[in-house]
Amino acid sequence: MEFHMSSLNFYELDLEKQKTLLEIRFPKRGKCIEETGGLCGQIFIFDQGINVLPRFVCAKIAKPLRYEKKEETSKRFLQELEAQLSFYQNMYVHWITDVDTAYDIPIAWFRYWDSDLLTVIKDNKSNITTKLSMLTYLCAGLEHCYSQGLVAHQDLKPANIFIRNLSKSFRDLPNFNIYEIAMVADFGLANAFQRLKLFDGAKPYKSPEQWSEKQLTSKSDVFSxxxxxxxxxxxxxxxxxxxxxxxxxxxxxxxxxxxxxxxxWKKWIKQGALINHKNSDINDELGELISKMLSIDVQVRPTIDQVLNSLLLEVEKLNQDSYEQLIFQLDYFKSESCNTGLEKKWPYLNKKWENLKLKHSKTT
Known part of the structure; x- marks a missing residue:
């Protein structure tokens, strides 16, 4: 396999060539075993070996938008990383572990977690307390992001919510059904309506204001x-x-x-985003909450804080012990979240990040 590196545009290569080049560039990361992605990025999952912890990591690169030049794609990806690095200081937000350059494009490395919410939905084995606790953690993560400058994530969907099972890391946890931690991930479209005049998102989850390309807020995410x-x-x-x-x-x-x-999907929105499928597993209180979250009228939708508190009330009704432990976890990890700069919290990553920005500022 021959490549002329001087004229190589990694973004334009086919998938197999991309995987091969990444394995060559990062031999210590092991074998690239899978590729996935979304609207704005590609994810390459690496198996570092059974004796390495964590065993699985993933590399993310940008996915070019239509008619976008290579330099513009890299610049947009750096903006995404800068935003995510400002959100990382929270248990319920997926964080970057390293950044690098390969073939003149920026790359971000992440830990690959146990599962994602889409897998949980497909399996449908979690009990109601576990489901409500996962949604509570998700809201807590978003609440943190909004406090750090996120206006709208724009691409909330189950595949973009990673699940970390604490029971696999800590032995003898009490059986409270609250140890599957949801983490907000994939900030490729975060605030894109401001940065890029882009209102995109996943079609089944897009808010009415995304479809009509009007001002987005955190309540746009509440709809999703x-x-x-x-x-x-x-x-x-x-x-x-x-x-x-x-x-x-x-x-x-x-x-x-x-x-x-x-x-x-536009028709569903135009007809009022109604719930056309009734489910006996959703009680009246949760049904009313979801109906308000799906309101076409932004003013009717609850805030993320109100949604979080409603979830906590539902957990409390189910199990007092689970509720108390959930409150403890939320309070503890909120207190552990810090607003100090990356240079103090994570000097190694900060140095890599500054070098990455410097390198690509010369080419964009």
């Missing part, structure tokens, strides 16, 4: 969360009435492709 809440608590159903992962992003078996189109 309403869809996610319903999907998790109902065993995979979108409020529109379909088991979403069987129809989107790729239809399973002989299912129609219509749910991959924009017009069907």
């Amino acid at each position: 969360l309403g869809v996610i809440f319903y999907e998790l608590l109902s065993g995979g159903y979108h409020p529109v009435g379909i088991k979403l992962y069987e129809h989107w992003p790729e239809p399973m078996r002989d299912n129609s492709k219509k749910w991959t189109r924009d017009d069907v």
Whole structure:
């Protein structure tokens, strides 16, 4: 396999060549075993070996937008990383562990966690307390991000919410069903409506104001969360009435492709974003909360803090011990979150980050 490095545009290579080049550039990271991604980025998952902790890590690179030059793609990715590095100081936010350059493009490294919320939804084995605690952690992570400058994530969906199972790291935890920690991830579209005049997001989760390209706020994310809440608590159903992962992003078996189109989701929004699928696992209080989160009227939607408090009330009704432990965890990790700069909290990463910015400032 031959490459002319002087004229190489990594973004334009096919997937197999990209994987091969990353393995060559980062031999200590092991074998690239899988590739995934979203609207703005590609994720390459590496197996570092059974005797290495963590065994699995992932490298993220930008995915070029249409008609975007290589230098513009790299610049946009650096803006994404800068935002995420300002959010990292919280247990419920997925964090960058390293940054680097390969073939003149910036790369970010992350730990690859046990699971994500999409896998949890598909398995549908978690009990209601575990589900509510995961949603509570998700809200706590977003609350932290908003305090650090996030206006709207814009791409909240189950695949962008990682799950860390603390029971696998700590032995003999009491059986409170609250140890599957949700972490907000993938900030590729964070504040993109401001930075890039881009209102994109995942179609089934996009808020009305994203579709109409109007001012976004944290309540735009609350709408997306309403869809996610319903999907998790109902065993995979979108409020529109379909088991979403069987129809989107790729239809399973002989299912129609219509749910991959924009017009069907715009129609659902235009008709009021109603819950067309009723589920007995969702009680009246949670049903009312989700309905408000899905309101077309931004003013009717609750704030992220109000959503979090509503979830806590539901956990308290289910199990007092779980509630008290959940409150303890939220308070503890909030106190552990810090607003100090990266240079004090993580000097090694700060040095790598400053070098990365300097290198790419000369080429953009």
